[in-house]
Amino acid sequence: MVLAEAKEPNPEFTRKVVEAGGKTVNLCFQCGTCTGSCPSGRQTAFRVRKVVRRAQLGFEEDVLPSDDLWLCTTCYTCYERCPRGVEIVDIIMALRNMAVRKGYIADAHKKVAQLISKTGHLVSLRDEDKALRKKLGLQETPPTVFAHADALEQVKKIAQACGFDKLVETGGK
Amino acid sequence: MAKHAFFLGCIMPLRYPGIESSTREVMKSLGVELVDMQGASCCPAPGVMRSFDQQYWMAVAARNLAIAEKMGMDIVTICNGCFDTLFEVAHKLNHDPDLRKKINKILKDATGMEYNGTVKVRHFVELLYRDVGLEAIKSKVKGGKSLKAAVHYGCHFLKPSNIKKIDDAERPHIFDDIVEAAGMTSVVYKDKGTCCGAGGGVRARTPDVALKMTADNLKNMTSAGVEVIVDCCPFCHLQYDAGQVQLKEYKIPVLHLSQLLGLAFGLEKEKLGLEVHQVKVAL
Ligand code: SF4
Numbered sequence: 001m002v003l004a005e006a007k008e009p010n011p012e013f014t015r016k017v018v019e020a021g022g023k024t025v026n027l028c029f030q031c032g033t034c035t036g037s038c039p040s041g042r043q044t045a046f047r048v049r050k051v052v053r054r055a056q057l058g059f060e061e062d063v064l065p066s067d068d069l070w071l072c073t074t075c076y077t078c079y080e081r082c083p084r085g086v087e088i089v090d091i092i093m094a095l096r097n098m099a100v101r102k103g104y105i106a107d108a109h110k111k112v113a114q115l116i117s118k119t120g121h122l123v124s125l126r127d128e129d130k131a132l133r134k135k136l137g138l139q140e141t142p143p144t145v146f147a148h149a150d151a152l153e154q155v156k157k158i159a160q161a162c163g164f165d166k167l168v169e170t171g172g173k
Numbered sequence: 174m175a176k177h178a179f180f181l182g183c184i185m186p187l188r189y190p191g192i193e194s195s196t197r198e199v200m201k202s203l204g205v206e207l208v209d210m211q212g213a214s215c216c217p218a219p220g221v222m223r224s225f226d227q228q229y230w231m232a233v234a235a236r237n238l239a240i241a242e243k244m245g246m247d248i249v250t251i252c253n254g255c256f257d258t259l260f261e262v263a264h265k266l267n268h269d270p271d272l273r274k275k276i277n278k279i280l281k282d283a284t285g286m287e288y289n290g291t292v293k294v295r296h297f298v299e300l301l302y303r304d305v306g307l308e309a310i311k312s313k314v315k316g317g318k319s320l321k322a323a324v325h326y327g328c329h330f331l332k333p334s335n336i337k338k339i340d341d342a343e344r345p346h347i348f349d350d351i352v353e354a355a356g357m358t359s360v361v362y363k364d365k366g367t368c369c370g371a372g373g374g375v376r377a378r379t380p381d382v383a384l385k386m387t388a389d390n391l392k393n394m395t396s397a398g399v400e401v402i403v404d405c406c407p408f409c410h411l412q413y414d415a416g417q418v419q420l421k422e423y424k425i426p427v428l429h430l431s432q433l434l435g436l437a438f439g440l441e442k443e444k445l446g447l448e449v450h451q452v453k454v455a456l
């Protein structure tokens with residue numbers, strides 16, 4: 001019998017995942033409790049156990065470009081139930097950060113990220129919002145970065161210092 | 174009761190400002206003084222923003238924490254997402270001196286501020302339960318209809334429970350207790366405690382997948398004869414409210430706990446901002 005050629009594990013990539021916050025990745029023994037708990041996996045073909053396995057074996061090319069990585073709602077159910085204490089959400093976050101750096105970021109996400117980069121908020125302030133706020137007896141413009149230009153400048157400076165503004169403009173490429 | 178720095182976030186002040194006015198009124202009547210955090214920003218969101226760049230996520234969160242620290246107050250938020258980010262980042266910075274140094278360097282260069290680890294981050298449900306207490310809440314209730322309520326905890330209020338240590342993540346009770354103190358009956362429904370579907374950037378990237386998760390929850394709530402959904406997070410609130418309109422099959426009114434308490438305490442309905450809800454609220 002000839003076995004299909006097996007892929008070689010890549011410990012270098014696994015090490016990167018560990019360093020980026022996925023320090024418990026090697027504890028996984030593939031029981032599947034996570035997949036069985038996953039509300040997103042009920043609706044889709046996303047199997048979080050497989051994502052953890054690929055990260056563990058260092059199969060970078062299988063995991064970073066994959067849409068699966070983005071189907072996790074970060075609900076933490078798997079994280080709570082994992083019998084090995086694998087911090088699954090932290091692993092997913094580490095992988096997503098690496099994926100974004102490689103340019104794997106959806107347009108819808110780019111838009112959200114650009115909004116916070118420009119305005120300091122994830123939601124816009126429209127005239128109708130101001131009107132309703134006034135009607136409710138609230139300050140028309142919330143007392144956040146919306147009302148303080150210097151505060152917004154500070155948030156923009158943080159984005160520059162972290163390279164976040166460039167990351168989301170170019171998608172990391 | 175001690176003054177608290179009131180963290181607004183994004184969805185509450187901009188899409189459901191009625192949650193903000195209800196929270197201000199309800200907390201005032203319970204003796205909790207809320208002080209605005211001038212110049213605060215997005216928390217930033219723990220699913221979507223943390224996914225892109227954790228360093229940026231932590232540095233912006235640290236700025237928000239530093240604002241409260243300067244005020245000399247603990248933070249209170251009515252949003253699970255804001256709670257998760259601010260709580261988790263404070264936890265990380267408190268427990269990892271090297272990380273704190275690194276984030277503080279970015280923060281100081283950009284803002285002149287530093288975060289020294291003295292701020293507690295509170296979710297208002299937990300603050301109501303622990304600091305205000307059920308009896309004080311009951312004493313404010315003016316009566317009104319008793320409805321069958323689906324209490325939706327959402328994910329990031331209690332989880333990850335190893336650091337939040339608020340209530341049992343699988344079988345919690347504190348939010349149900351408050352809803353019952355307000356005169357409602359909290360009903361058991363299948364898969365209670367399941368994510369609304371919106372988090373982690375799923376709503377923005379694959380809204381159809383998010384909606385399928387919402388639909389499962391709505392089906393289970395409907396089978397249990399639920400008359401109102403009560404949430405403690407404006408993002409879950411948005412997902413249930415807008416989601417039902419998209420799904421067309423359901424029209425269960427959705428209330429944030431602050432609005433439910435507002436109704437129970439007999440606040441003027443005009444202060445609750447219910448008219449912007451997509452599913453009509455006639456309670
Ligand atoms: S529940 Fe934990 S140990 Fe089991 S497969 Fe998932 S990550 Fe691995």
Ligand code: SF4
Nearest residue numbers: 038072073075076078
């Ligand atoms: S945290 Fe993500 S992977 Fe884990 S159960 Fe929730 S949606 Fe699934």
